[in-house]
Amino acid sequence: MSRLAFPSRGLYAITREGYPDSDRLAEAVRGAIRGGAVAVQYRAKAAADPLSEAGRLLAVCRAAGVPLIVNDNVDLAARLEADGVHLGKGDLALEKARRILGADAIIGVSCYDSPERAVQAAAAGADYVAFGRFFSSRTKSAAPCARLETLHGARRRLPVPIVAIGGITPENGGSLLQAGAGLLAVIEGVFGEDDPELAARRFQPLFELAE
16 A cells, blocks of 8 residues: 655644553544544553554544554564654664665654754754754654744755644744744643544634744
8 A cells, every 4th residue: 555645734632651452543643634634653662562553543543544654663664564653763774674664664853952963964864854842842852952043044944844743732832833843743732631623623724823
């Protein structure tokens, strides 16, 4: 099955730990997509059976025509035949991930607050870059802060989609889009809510206003 392309704009929903089972997680992802998520990242640091759980999510995403990205784990992405992988500073090098996953895989790279890292990643073949955290975040509480100025500069220099992450809400996300981000990556603001579909819908006016 051919992989999907990564979108240039919209809500990028990233899963969180804590769901009691894969059925509940799959339903939450289904709701987020109904609410407008244009991409989903499977992030599970302590899942008992990540291949099975991610497989459920891939089926949900495939049915909706939304790409599923695996956080950190290139081997899992390859075994699953997911649409791609997201790499942080301590993960496998982009070039090695590309050799394993193939030319059509989506590869995203965390760039924190470094435009230089982003330029290098794009030149090496990254399909998107992510900056953050921008706001206080339970998931990324120890991550260094990123600045709006970084997004301004990145928009002028980069030919790939730009993702902002870290404590993003419907109340503060508009400033990131205005500064140059095309996608807002959200974990708690979607999956930390009782109704992921409604939570995702609350972000949609931000993208309409930024057009």
